[in-house]
Amino acid sequence: MTQEQLKQAVATAALEYIRPKLEEHTVLGIGTGSTTNLFIDGLATLRGQLNGTVASSEASAERLRQHGIPVFDLNAVDRVDFYIDGADEANRALELIKGGGAALTREKIIAAVAREFICIADGSKLVHTLGEFPLPVEVIPMARSHVARELVKLGGDPVYREGVVTDNGNIILDVHNFSIPQPLDIEKRINNITGVVANGLFALRPADLLLLGTDSGVQTLKAQ
Known part of the structure; x- marks a missing residue:
């Protein structure tokens, strides 16, 4: 099929x-x-x-x-x-x-x-393990660089999704090369970064x- x-x-x-x-x-x-x-x-x-x-x-x-x-x-x-x-x-x-x-x-x-x-x-x-698909993170525009630096500290490679504005007026960072064996923990940690609206983990x-x-x-x- x-x-x-x-x-x-x-x-x-x-x-x-x-x-x-x-x-x-x-x-x-x-x-x-x-x-x-x-x-x-x-x-x-x-x-x-x-x-x-x-x-x-x-x-x-x-x-x-x-x-x-x-x-x-x-x-x-x-x-x-x-x-x-x-x-x-x-x-x-x-x-x-x-x-x-x-x-x-x-x-x-x-x-x-x-x-x-x-x-x-x-x-x-x-x-088996989430993360091969780049993890989307919705971010307040003025916080883009700060959030990106914090995502690097977590082990990811954030890339600004150019030309995309969400229905909420925000931007998206897609986190590449980011294996996620513990989705609950990572979802919470990303949520706690100032400037993050939400991340694409549903754990x-x-x-x-x-x-x-x-x-x-x-x-x-x-x-x-």
């Missing part, structure tokens, strides 16, 4: 997982990225079976609206039943690296609110369910 077919398979699996759980008051959190876009397209067939959505990026919000799916401000809802999003990397503890699309902060906020976080990814995203709040697309079908991994 092609990577696109694997992405479609997990998007379809996520729709089938939530379909029997949808109620008229259900609010879905929707992430950002190519796999999530396929989920959004499929969700259009179920739009009458839920209350609406909250989105982690303006791009996802616009795609949802184009399908006639209501998009709410997170402050206007008192619950998010399911959060569906992809990942750039995942390990078997369902700890993730996210943020390749620069939406990591809003993704973290929705994941924190959601009752269940469903991650959808193709099999190439599953790794403090990992996924609850990982739907992984493989040539032999969709594998389901659950948090232990």
